[in-house]
Amino acid sequence: MRTSLIETEQIEAHLLQLSDTGDALVFEARMLLDPELMDNVLWQQKACQMVRVYGRDQLKQEIESVHQQLFKDEQHQSFRQKIMRLFTKK
Amino acid sequence: MNENKIIVKTARDREKLFIALYKSVFPAVAKYVSKMDGTFDEAKDIFQDALVAWYEKAASDGFVLRSDEKAYLFGISKNLWLKKHKHNTRHIPLDGFDAESGDAAAFSDSKILSFLQTAGKKCMDLLRSFYYDQLPLNDIAETFGFSGIRSATVQKYKCLEKVRETVKEKSMTYEDFLD
Numbered sequence: 001m002r003t004s005l006i007e008t009e010q011i012e013a014h015l016l017q018l019s020d021t022g023d024a025l026v027f028e029a030r031m032l033l034d035p036e037l038m039d040n041v042l043w044q045q046k047a048c049q050m051v052r053v054y055g056r057d058q059l060k061q062e063i064e065s066v067h068q069q070l071f072k073d074e075q076h077q078s079f080r081q082k083i084m085r086l087f088t089k090k
Numbered sequence: 091m092n093e094n095k096i097i098v099k100t101a102r103d104r105e106k107l108f109i110a111l112y113k114s115v116f117p118a119v120a121k122y123v124s125k126m127d128g129t130f131d132e133a134k135d136i137f138q139d140a141l142v143a144w145y146e147k148a149a150s151d152g153f154v155l156r157s158d159e160k161a162y163l164f165g166i167s168k169n170l171w172l173k174k175h176k177h178n179t180r181h182i183p184l185d186g187f188d189a190e191s192g193d194a195a196a197f198s199d200s201k202i203l204s205f206l207q208t209a210g211k212k213c214m215d216l217l218r219s220f221y222y223d224q225l226p227l228n229d230i231a232e233t234f235g236f237s238g239i240r241s242a243t244v245q246k247y248k249c250l251e252k253v254r255e256t257v258k259e260k261s262m263t264y265e266d267f268l269d
Binding site for chain 1: 101104105108109112113116117120121124129130133134138141142145146199202203206207214215217218221222223244247248250251253254255256257258261
């Protein structure tokens with residue numbers, strides 16, 4: 001892997017707390033001495049946070065598409081009727 | 091040992107799983123919501139949020155099936171309903187990382203996210219499998235067509251670097267715009 005990717009991997013190990021104590025201390029010292037590394041750590045944390053938001057958004061869309069299938073497709077008619085009866089009796 | 095694991099390697103696996111959960115648990119949730127004088131749309135919203143919460147918990151547990159899975163999902167739904175009515179609000183955000191708030195930072199985040207969805211979808215899908223679905227590397231390598239764990243790992247870090255740089259660059263641009 002190229003050097004920048006190795007650093008990306010090390011940042012990940014730091015963020016996910018995967019390193020052993022020795023490596024973690026060395027990395028923290030490097031961060032204090034290297035503002036650019038510190039900057040990359042913060043942006044990588046933000047990037048991972050955005051990936052998780054993206055993941056949740058995509059999952060919500062997948063669930064909605066399952067809902068549409070179940071409440072629109074002919075083959076699930078009896079399921080749909082069973083549910084709708086619960087809300088029309090009142 | 092593997093009998094207790096849910097298979098969720100692909101979008102098709104997830105679709106099958108959600109159809110099965112909808113069919114087995116949604117009737118009970120709908121019945122409960124209807125009994126509490128709720129509407130069909132409320133039952134739908136509650137159940138979909140419960141499925142997301144259930145999925146995220148299952149992902150962090152490595153998708154190992156619990157013996158009382160259906161009761162557990164029903165329990166989450168019921169709790170969300172009670173929470174919603176206690177606070178009397180239409181939408182209860184799920185814990186963690188929803189980008190739904192009205193401030194400037196959230197505005198900037200949603201702009202960046204829609205940029206990443208279009209310009210970097212391939213990378214975002216790969217990274218989603220690692221960080222959101224938390225799938226094992228060999229499954230990810232297989233699903234995304236990599237020759238092995240090693241090349242999937244390299245691609246993951248390339249994507250992460252690319253997304254990091256995009257987030258940095260775009261955040262600064264939107265901050266300038268909002269100032």
